[in-house]
Amino acid sequence: MSEKYKITKKEIEEIKKIKGQCRGQTIVTTLQAVLVMEGKEGLTKIESRLKELNCWPEHFNNFDKNIKVFEWYPLWQDIIPSVVVAEVFDWGEEEMKEFGINNQRVSFFEKILLKYFVSLKLLSQTIPERWRRHYSVGHLECAEVNEKERRIVLKLKDFPSHPVFCQLLCGYFQSAASFVVGSNVITSQETKCVFKGDAHHEFLITW
């Protein structure tokens, strides 16, 4: 990502055109993660900027009450706030990854999906289903699980978003994996990216 990134109107229009939906939970975790990392002041800044861009729907006010976590919303309502977060706070890849980690940790879904944290094997088998609980588009699968070499490779196809969103997802997957690998020393990186010409996104998690 270049310095002082600024989202353009054209980008907003493109994102709003993307077909697909996200669960209310994904929007709630984005805004909650902002609160965790930047406090109420930070959330106010995001709100201002999103209002400037005409991307602050009514239900974003008192979001923890008004956004229904099990309801479906247009996909842009999850992607655009995340992109604006990177713009407003001038976050690079590492900060966006940290943001993704916090997204995973505040998520109510992740707590009630406890049954998937039983083992690496179960986690890898249930990843597509977990993705579908969050998004109506895209297909996430576990391409490789190697406990001996301590690595997992995740493949995400057909999920049109934004380059900023990739690092958020990277952090999110890293955090989710940390609960089943039994190690706090865990890293992640995006090894393939659609925005760099690859056919799909690929994320490598090692510990």
Added chain:
Amino acid sequence: MSVKNIKKTARQGFREIKEDLEDLKKYIQDFTLFLPLAFSLISPFHMILSVNQAFKNLTGYDEMEVTGRDISFLFLDKAKLENFKKTIAKTGKKISQELALITKDKNRIPVNVIALARKSEEGDFQGYFLTISDISQSKKFQEELERQVAERTKELQGKIEELEKINRLTVGRELKMIELKEEIAKLKNSQKK
């Protein structure tokens, strides 16, 4: 029933299920917020998934400071805790253990920790609920009670010894008086003769 009606019924059903899920979510959140007992949800690998307000009040840690961390860092007695962790994973029953909690301010608080394992229908261990109760007041009360009991016991023992001493003296005097009376009677008898 026509296809249109079936679809309508299904949509309504989905709507009702989603509303019920939202209500359930709110119930869980309100309940854990209300619960005055420090409560946390732990993964099968002993990592903290979530905590309630009472937990934050007791430990001083914010939720995000503890989420994703192994519970070990919270307690002083590592060996006891490791044993506790092994037991909870094996048993399906509720288990409890007295431990020393280390708060964020590095204070040590005696606590009683109770865990209840969660299992799937197939019997797979899915983590556990963990509650932590501050027992420092009841421990203080217990110690004070034991101290008072020891003090009173000592007092009582002293009093008993005193009483025994008085008793020995009294009995001794009584016996002596009986002896003297018998002697007087003998003397009187011999004088009469």
